Amino acid sequence: MPLLEIQSLVVRYPRPGGLPVAALKSVSLQIKAGESMGIVGESGCGKSTLARAIVGLVKPFSGQIIFDGTDVARQDRAGRLHHCRQVQMVFQDAIGSLNPRMTVGAMLDEVLRVHGKRSTRMHLLEQVGLPPEVISAYPRELSGGQCQRVSLARCLALEPRVLVADEPVSALDVSVQARVLNLLRELQQRLGLALLLVSHDLAVVRTVCDRICVLHDGVIVEQGNVEDVLERPTQPYTRALLAAVPDVDRALAGRW
Amino acid sequence: MKPLLHVEDLGVRFRRDGIVTTPVRGVSFDIASGERLALVGESGCGKSMTCLALTALAPTDRAERTGHAYFCGQDLLTLDPGGLRALRGRDGIAYIFQDPAGSLNPVMRIGEQIAECLTGPRRARQDEAVRLLARVGLPDPERAVRMYPSALSGGMQQRAMIAMALACRPRLLIADEPTTALDVTTQRQVLDLIDRLAYDTGMAVLLVTHNLGLVAGRADRVAVMYAGQIVESGPVAEVLRTPRHPYTAGLLAAVPRLDAPRDRKLTGIPGTVPSPDAWPEGCAFAPRCAQCMERCAQPPPVVEEGKRQVRCWKQTVRPKAEDC
Numbered sequence: 001m002p003l004l005e006i007q008s009l010v011v012r013y014p015r016p017g018g019l020p021v022a023a024l025k026s027v028s029l030q031i032k033a034g035e036s037m038g039i040v041g042e043s044g045c046g047k048s049t050l051a052r053a054i055v056g057l058v059k060p061f062s063g064q065i066i067f068d069g070t071d072v073a074r075q076d077r078a079g080r081l082h083h084c085r086q087v088q089m090v091f092q093d094a095i096g097s098l099n100p101r102m103t104v105g106a107m108l109d110e111v112l113r114v115h116g117k118r119s120t121r122m123h124l125l126e127q128v129g130l131p132p133e134v135i136s137a138y139p140r141e142l143s144g145g146q147c148q149r150v151s152l153a154r155c156l157a158l159e160p161r162v163l164v165a166d167e168p169v170s171a172l173d174v175s176v177q178a179r180v181l182n183l184l185r186e187l188q189q190r191l192g193l194a195l196l197l198v199s200h201d202l203a204v205v206r207t208v209c210d211r212i213c214v215l216h217d218g219v220i221v222e223q224g225n226v227e228d229v230l231e232r233p234t235q236p237y238t239r240a241l242l243a244a245v246p247d248v249d250r251a252l253a254g255r256w
Numbered sequence: 257m258k259p260l261l262h263v264e265d266l267g268v269r270f271r272r273d274g275i276v277t278t279p280v281r282g283v284s285f286d287i288a289s290g291e292r293l294a295l296v297g298e299s300g301c302g303k304s305m306t307c308l309a310l311t312a313l314a315p316t317d318r319a320e321r322t323g324h325a326y327f328c329g330q331d332l333l334t335l336d337p338g339g340l341r342a343l344r345g346r347d348g349i350a351y352i353f354q355d356p357a358g359s360l361n362p363v364m365r366i367g368e369q370i371a372e373c374l375t376g377p378r379r380a381r382q383d384e385a386v387r388l389l390a391r392v393g394l395p396d397p398e399r400a401v402r403m404y405p406s407a408l409s410g411g412m413q414q415r416a417m418i419a420m421a422l423a424c425r426p427r428l429l430i431a432d433e434p435t436t437a438l439d440v441t442t443q444r445q446v447l448d449l450i451d452r453l454a455y456d457t458g459m460a461v462l463l464v465t466h467n468l469g470l471v472a473g474r475a476d477r478v479a480v481m482y483a484g485q486i487v488e489s490g491p492v493a494e495v496l497r498t499p500r501h502p503y504t505a506g507l508l509a510a511v512p513r514l515d516a517p518r519d520r521k522l523t524g525i526p527g528t529v530p531s532p533d534a535w536p537e538g539c540a541f542a543p544r545c546a547q548c549m550e551r552c553a554q555p556p557p558v559v560e561e562g563k564r565q566v567r568c569w570k571q572t573v574r575p576k577a578e579d580c
Binding site: 042043143145173174175176177178179181182200201202203204206207226227230240241242243244245246247248249250251252 | 298299439440441443444466467468469470471472473474492493496497506507508509510511512513514515516518521522523524525528529
């Protein structure tokens with residue numbers, strides 16, 4: 001049975017004085033425990049909306065999000081709380097995700113305390129490759145990469161089963177991106193997390209994910225194994241996306 | 257043949273409340289007519305500041321600029337405001353930036369903004385604006401000239417920016433991360449447009465980017481910047497296939513590829529980029545370099561070999577038998 005199953009999901013955003021915008025127009029997909037799935041597409045395709053709906057930040061118009069057998073959208077408050085512990089999210093804005101008035105230690109403490117978790121702050125920092133000194137640092141004293149690691153540590157504090165990462169590295173320098181991506185992959189494999197990585201960057205998704213889902217204008221145009229889809233795309237949109245990616249090797253080979 | 261732009265030992269220094277920062281130091285490069293040079297590096301390396309310093313654009317108008325930048329026989333760094341203004345006109349230097357919405361006047365129609373860059377009778381300028389918008393591929397240019405920037409998509413706004421930049425038929429186009437805010441498919445269209453226009457008009461392009469994939473596909477030569485300096489430069493294919501500076505090699509190893517074996521692990525570079533108020537002594541990259549030697553405590557020399565240049569002590573101990 002899949003860990004997370006999305007069935008015919010429709011999400012609409014209201015528009016003042018007009019018809020609502022359909023951000024997702026009936027999306028269906030499945031993610032198994034321990035699997036890593038990449039959601040790719042260009043701006044406006046609905047990938048961030050999909051991520052938010054899975055985490056519970058956005059209410060669907062229709063359709064179902066079934067996590068571990070329970071329909072997320074139809075839960076009461078206690079159910080939603082339970083769900084958010086199991087499904088955690090990391091955002092693109094690394095420093096903006098952290099409370100500027102709290103030290104790293106205080107933020108991790110708060111999470112552990114409120115949710116009654118047994119892990120320790122040191123253990124969390126160790127898991128994300130941060131040195132102990134970071135405990136007393138404020139977010140403004142940290143680099144983008146370090147902030148992202150702190151966000152990850154905060155997520156891991158809840159021992160989630162699914163980690164949703166919405167463009168987690170796009171705002172970081174290239175040399176730092178690699179380290180955070182490696183960390184995501186390593187955590188996913190070591191802790192058996194299901195990982196949902198939302199990105200506009202196909203090469204990033206290829207590095208971290210086993211399966212891929214291509215979104216365009218609120219619908220899934222293609223999905224499957226990352227190698228199959230990227231090497232033998234069947235849909236014109238997927239092909240156009242691949243052709244447009246500025247890849248170092250392909251450019252040097254003069255393929256485009 | 258003399259280069260179109262010859263930059264020699266360019267430096268930019270800010271003094272504020274007794275604190276000195278030098279975001280650009282000792283930068284030298286040439287661009288020939290019709291050539292595309294990419295300036296690549298991560299945040300804080302000085303690539304944007306270098307471009308702004310050429311024509312004293314803010315904040316460099318408040319900075320001490322040292323060195324020389326010869327463009328068509330004039331040293332740009334010695335020009336007064338009148339001279340710089342003339343440069344932004346015909347046959348001069350034009351810029352396009354990352355955020356078109358931030359560069360376009362939100363309360364002025366597109367056609368007006370383009371016409372503003374031109375000289376001559378109003379009617380002729382308006383017609384030229386329509387012609388330019390058509391040239392940059394804006395659909396229905398007759399209608400587009402009457403639109404406000406907010407009515408256009410990001411890609412369309414960037415095309416409008418390019419139209420404005422081209423209005424003065426520049427000899428050099430400086431494009432600072434022109435497509436970073438755009439989707440890949442739009443990015444490809446905009447860059448194809450710049451390439452085609454450059455080819456048609458013989459315009460040179462200075463492309464600033466952090467994206468090595470763009471460098472590989474859209475430039476003839478590349479200069480890699482780190483900590484305010486150029487650490488490696490040369491023809492694109494050579495530098496990207498056989499990088500000589502450890503930082504260049506590190507960047508290449510960190511970039512995910514579409515065709516590399518999937519179990520190939522990405523290698524980051526340990527540490528973080530230094531900031532302009534605290535450049536490391538000696539070689540700026542030494543604290544993060546796996547090949548750091550004792551000698552690296554001294555600022556390394558620039559080693560030239562054929563068309564390639566590297567700022568690295570390692571190059572001075574390479575066996576001479578190795579060809580470039």
